[in-house]
Amino acid sequence: MLGPRKPDPFFTALLDIAKHVQESMHYANDFQIDSVSDLKGVSIRMKEYETAGDTLIHELITKLNTSFMTPIEREDILNIAIAMDDILDGMEHFLANLEMFSLIEIDEYMQKFMVNIMKSTDEIVLAMELLTKKKLVEMRTHAVQIKEYERICDEVLRTSIKQMFIREKDPIRIIQLKDLYELLEDTADFCQDVANNIETIIMRNA
Template sequence: MAFSILPRDEQYFVLFQDAAQNMTESARALEDLVRNFTDVEEKADRIRALEARGDEITFQIISRLRRAFVTPFEREDIIAIGRAMDDVVDMIEASAARLASYAVERPTEGACAFAGMIVSASLEIEKIMAQLHRRKVDEIRLPKMAVNRVEAEADGLLRRLVAGLFTGGADPLTVIKWKEIYETLETVTDAQERLANLVEGIILKNA
């Protein structure tokens, strides 16, 4: 069996888990914003702070790479995972910003459904990141498939909601606002699926 006499820096896995937990905290904060639409600016500020924390974790990952000699995965793969997780939180923050700035009276049931899906996928990604250090694709397959299912459900929800906007007799400005909000929320689940697929591919490459 081939092995390296040099220790691998396992701190990356800790940082990945930190980023995943920050993602879930951001998702839960978005769900709270949507389901309890009060103190909107304060809640949006909270999500912005979590997005900034995600940026800091990504910076720590990249900074660690500059000092590392031996890494658990290829450097570009480590960077890709960090940036993919950062992308998810960026889109969560973008969703919150639109809800806060578009002067909506209250979120719709569809927006609440999206928020719940985002939380569900985030929890599955936490499971994936908790197993990443083991480098066994079978151990992340179930949560990865769960993320795929969430994204497929979100795709279908988006189609139904947008169709309803154009057939429900809403005024054009309302249609424009909610179409963009729905599309941004759905983009979060797209980013979550890309992350889950990316991690699976990296594990397979290193199996």
């Protein structure tokens, strides 16, 4: 069982990654789009977040490769870091496609996806804060909540696809919307991957 020492640098690095992903998801959820030009700016900003996230992952991998000991399994540290970064990659991909399609309307379903993804990253940060304090068992509550948000996103996907086929007549727009909804659902799945990794860390170390 892990002892109550000062925060481990690996756990601190995971918290930094979590906070970066959280910040980017809040940005994605809060942006206001009034024109294609606005959409381009948002897409560029999210790409900057994604690039900065890649740098944090690279720094963590370097640390793993040069450290003799780690507080938990190296594989678990790397897996949860990559899962968090996947969330950022997913949202960047969504916004890039939104910009590519020149769709400035964020419908109610996209909004619901984004809110629940954002809330998931809030839970991830809380879990990583507990990890830095080595309060592993308490992390489970946040893993459970993340999975609940993902469940909500599953329902949103089913409803959005159903309503899309009822409302939309343009086949090109149907293809575009379906792609966007599924990208957001994939991003919610990445949040669930983080929750699964949290539970693995608890199981192996608590």
